[in-house]
Structure formats: C-alpha cells, structure tokens
Amino acid sequence: MGDPRGQGTAMVGDEELRTKTMTRSSPTAVREPTVAVNNLSFTYPGLDGQPPPGARPMIEGFNLTLHAGDRCLLAGANGAGKTTLLKVLGGKHLVDPTVVRVLGRSAFHDTTLVATGELSYLGGEWRRDVAFYGFDVPLLADVSAEKMIFGVQGIDPERRRRLIQVLDVDLNWRMHKVSDGQRRRVQICMGLLRPFKVLLLDEITVDLDVLGRADLMQFLKSECEERGATIIYATHIFDGLENWFSHIAYVADGRLKLAKPRSEIAELKHMSLMRTIELWLRADVEQQRKARKERRARGEKGNPFESVVVQNNGWAAGRMSSTLKGSSNSVLRL
DSSP states (O other): OOOGGGSOOOOOHHHHHHHHHHHHHSOOOOOOOSEEEEEEEEOOOOTTSSOOTTOOOSEEEEEEEEOTTOEEEEEEOTTSSHHHHHHHHTTOSOOOTTTEEETTEETTTOTHHHHTTSEEEEESOSEEEETTTEEEEEOOOOOBHHHHHTTSSSOOHHHHHHHHHHTTOOTTOBTTTSOHHHHHHHHHHHHTSSOOSEEEEESTTTTOOHHHHHHHHHHHHHHHHHHOOEEEEEOSOOTTOTTTOSEEEEEETTEEEEEEEGGGOGGGGTSOHHHHHHHHHHHHHHHHHHHHHHHHHTTOOSOTTOOOEEEOOSBOTTSSSBOOTTSTTOEEEO
C-alpha cells in the first residue's frame, strides 16, 4: 500500500487540518516480511523420527527475509539443500514455529496457509511408486485436462481462463496420452488456480518448452507486481531470467552463501546471470576438492559427516507397503 500522506483528501477546514496533523504524527508503516527464516538448521529424521546420531544437518544456520512483491531466485548445485529448504518453507517438515514464518505464521503448524492457497508449493512431478510395476511412474488415469482443471471448486473463472491461455492447455488432453511437458502444464495450471501470497517453485519449468516457460514467468512476474505476491524459484535453467528476479539466494552445502537484491550483485554488472552462477559453482567445487584432498592427507576415509542410516528397500514382497526397520530386506547404508 502506498503512503497515506501522498493521498488527496476532500476534507476542508478544521477536519482537514486535524486529519493532516494525525497523519504527520503517525509512525511510518513497517513492512512485515512475508517469508522469514531465522537461523534454521534441519536434519532429516531416521526411522524412529529422530535425527540419526552424528548426522550432519542438510540445512544449517540459514537466514532469509523476503517481502511482498519479491521474486527470489534460489540457486545452488545439486544436493545443496534447495529442495529441502523449499519443503520446510512449504510446511512439509516439522521445525520450531519461531524459526520459519510465512505470512507471520508457522508454515508447519498453521495448516490454513496451505488450505486457503495463501502458501503454495509446486515441485516434483505427477508420479508415484507402484508395487510390482516400478518407481517414478507417471499418472496414467484416463482423465481429461478439462475435468481436472474445472474440478477445483471456488475458483475465479477469469483467473482460470487466463491460466489456461498462458499455459496453452488443451482441455481435450487425456492425461494418459500426453507428453511430460503437457502433463506439467496441467499440473502448474491447477497449482496456480487459487491466488497465492507466497509461491514456492522447485524446478517446475524443467519440462516446458521455451515459449511456455517465457509466458509462465511473465505471468508470475505480473502476480508479484500487481498483487504483491512473493515467489521463491529454485532452478538450474537461467536463460531468460536476467530481468525476472528481484533477489537471489545462493546455497552451498546446506548453507546460505549469499542473499541480496539483484542490484547489489557486483558480478551481474559485467557478466550474465548464468556466468555468475557458474563462477560461484566452480569456486565451491574447487573448495570441496581441496577439502577432500586435505582429508586424504590426514588419512581420513570418505566423508566424516556421513553416518550409518537404516533405510527401507522398496516394496515388501506381495504387499503394497514399504519395508520397515529390522525387516529381512532392509538395507544398511554406510
């Protein structure tokens, strides 16, 4: 909202003077963050629900603050912790309610954030694991795109029409016959039907063609500029994003190395976004190689932060459930 001191008034005389005096004496409005992460450390739990002894945190000492209208690009190497961070922000993992706040509320404990669509997470694909068939199997139901999109209740018809147009969705598509890219378009369309205030995107454009991706990013930019939405977008595809993001957060090995507005990134003044990210990645790779070399010189083997974790080994024979700790085909990972 704009500063009320800049707005006109139709009042006259004493009433107008009194209004002006009250406006001048009121304190300047403070922008409340839409996303606030305060010293987050997170470790995936073991089969007993507790972090395995000696396990290294996937995310450690993480701090991030974003406001309405911000478009934050989340960058980092594979395994840096981007997906874990987005899932924590999306309320999919239990953390202390004071550490992660979305719209002033706990992302995990306040389920109304997701239920109302104020907080939306789009990541992964419409795939599942099926016993005796395999893992990462696409959804193969013979359902039309129209039935899925129009099956969501309480949606603004104009917003639905605009999304169908932006994503170029053919309502006659049958979900068991479409390509991965077409299936992804329907997934994104359904995920954006409800007006969001905070949107978390985890490599969601990986299957889209150039035109579909460009149209989607333009739509998301307009959502931030027109409605004051906040978006965090994790991706490895940087072409076409030079003027899209307002902030960038760079993650390496579970730690936030950099979080700044685009205007404060010195490298972007003389090189492209992709070259800037490449420069940071190569510096991290070189640092990791140096650390491994030093461990070998000290006679250490492997990664000292890795711990022994018992994991399940897929589907139990003849059952639609995965194996549990202590079963005959559980696997001991070293």
